[in-house]
Amino acid sequence: MAMDVLHKVPVREQDPKVRATNFEEVCYGYNEEEAKIEAERCIDCKKPLCVQGCPVNIDIPGFIRQVKQGNYEEAAKVIGLSSALPAICGRVCPQETQCEGRCIRGIKGEPISIGKLERFVADWSHEHNIVAAEKGEPNGKKVAVVGAGPAGLTCAGDLAKLGYDVTIFEALHQPGGVLLYGIPEFRLPKEKIVAKEIEVVKNLGVKIECNVIIGKSITIDELLNEEGFDAVFVGSGAGLPKFMGIPGENANGVFSANEFLTRNNLMKAFKDYDTPIMRAKKVVVVGGGNVAMDAARTALRLGAEVHVVYRRSEAELPARVEEVHHAKEEGVIFDLLQNPTEILMDENDNVRGMKIVKMELGEPDASGRRKPVEIPGSEYEIDCDAVIMSLGTSPNPLISSTTKGLEINSHKCIIAEEETGKTSKEGVYAGGDAVTGAATVILAMEAGKAGAKGIHEYLSNH
């Protein structure tokens, strides 16, 4: 294979027609040869902008240098200094707006495929059982982490490396949070990748207790005052799904994306487990984010014709470009600049269709995006037997309502300092979706790192 400096080494993927019918991973990733060629495209900038674009500041040129030389173990260790979950980030980070979005190579051609290189290194190191990070000398201090998602796992890993005795409490029956219940198997394999990355965190000495719901099973005050924890990090994630408030939304066959994905991913409904999932003939997914793409592509794999209805245009779709591209390749139909006004039901309250109005873009709104405006008289009906609402979430009240002195903002998100995760309550730190509202895996990891730093500073002076 010859190197083309302007273009990425293309990554091998499952054929769209085939993968639309299975839950195997879409992208095969680079092999050694491809990774080395791609790494050679990196010009090793003196002031690497990619590192600034990375929320956890991985030494990107540093690890790519090792890949060029075939020192994959060293490459894994360079990444391991900054990231606890590289095989996951290599797959789900929005690289085009982060590291790759800043890459100098991207000015004249395509940026370096940093995500795919990270993924290659991480997968290689899992296959070769490389220990990329070691646990620290025990310092005798105990920290509790709430939630075993990306924020909690990252925070726990960083604290364990510093010698803390860390226990993660997870409400669900398996650790992973959104990596498990939200992101589907075909984008992020659970056994092969998520379970292995969690194993790495456990190998740092982190204990994970599942089926413990903080705020109910035990409160944060009890953890601090009775169970001997010196500090707590809250990474409890996003919460209650939002609905539109349009007529018919409680019809049978209307699901939140969270419900649909949880049934499929966490409860493995696609695998013939006991939890049922609706295998609809024609599904409308409302929303344009990554979660909407995941729901659409999952419904497609379960056998449906799938329409994504989004009120703005393609340019405003919040989902990663790669996800939109993959969804289209697989046959998801995008009905853009359209918005549902009503869900239609049959005599048994089952979904039978949807009323949709067409939109056009007006003046930019507070978010800077052009505001969609209804086109009068453009309403039409579409037949469908299921609707999946993917409109984001609002925070879960379980922790804030049961923890004295923990302040929340008007959106009911926990208030925490960005640099340290420090909250209004002494010894309690927070980060991830519980603080910011629904965001990305890597931003949650960044917040987990900040929380670990904040807790370390606090307990070092305490």
Place this chain on the structure above:
Amino acid sequence: MYKILEAEMLADKIYRMVVEAPYVARSCQPGEFLIVKMDERGERIPLTICDFDREKGTVDIIFQVVGASTFRMAELQAGDAFEDVVGPLGNPSDFIKEPLEEVKKKHYCFIAGGVGAAPIYPQVKWFHQQGIECDVILGTRTHDTLIMEKQLEAVATNLYVCTDDGSYKAHGNVCVVLEDLVKNQGKHYDVVVAIGPMIMMKFVCQLTKDLNIPTIVSMNPIMVDGTGMCGACRVQVGDQIKFACVDGPEFDGHLIDWALAMKRMNTYKSEEGRAMLKVQEGATHHGGCGNCGGDK
């Protein structure tokens, strides 16, 4: 793993188990529920907490076989274990949060239908422990499906048992008994708490609306995570959509949209039925129904 210490069949398709679940036992309150998952393949099943022992770290659960998962669960014996038990979930009953003095001023009538006796029991027991009087109406289809009579008798001030078919004690449903108590027996109730099948709660609420008695019901809609994440358990309460797992499970029964709540229970009916057949028919299940494609 969460060990099963006792397991018994109370009546046809109704089972009781005592399960080790220290985190649930240490903090649960009347009105709350838990979720069990029996094994890797199992569903997360919300169940009411019938009783608990804080010192032993155990909880009592009672469930009825309604689908494939509960059918499999019924086969578990003492010594077996659930893979997962999580809780407590939901909110404690309102009277737990009210000042005790206020609760003492009111006359409560608890109405349990069928397996609803299980969640009613810890509430009545709480009244008993606080030394507050309360009446209990326990209704069931027929004598053979009656459960918890002795336990409720021990904690209720007055227990009224009735069967739909008249095979035991009073003949008629719980509404007949309540109406008789209020209209003919000179009973006055300030609050009714009704827990049982949706249809029973609906009719109790219709009656208590006429009788002008505020009524609390406990909703048990379809749930997945039970922690406020999936939104499957949404219930129309007045003009608001509530999530039973984090806003409930107990609500003002006079505000519930019963027709909607009952229809939502049917979401997975055909899927459930097929799954049930598959478990029951075991190796002989080859998709004879023409719907599910057998094992494929």
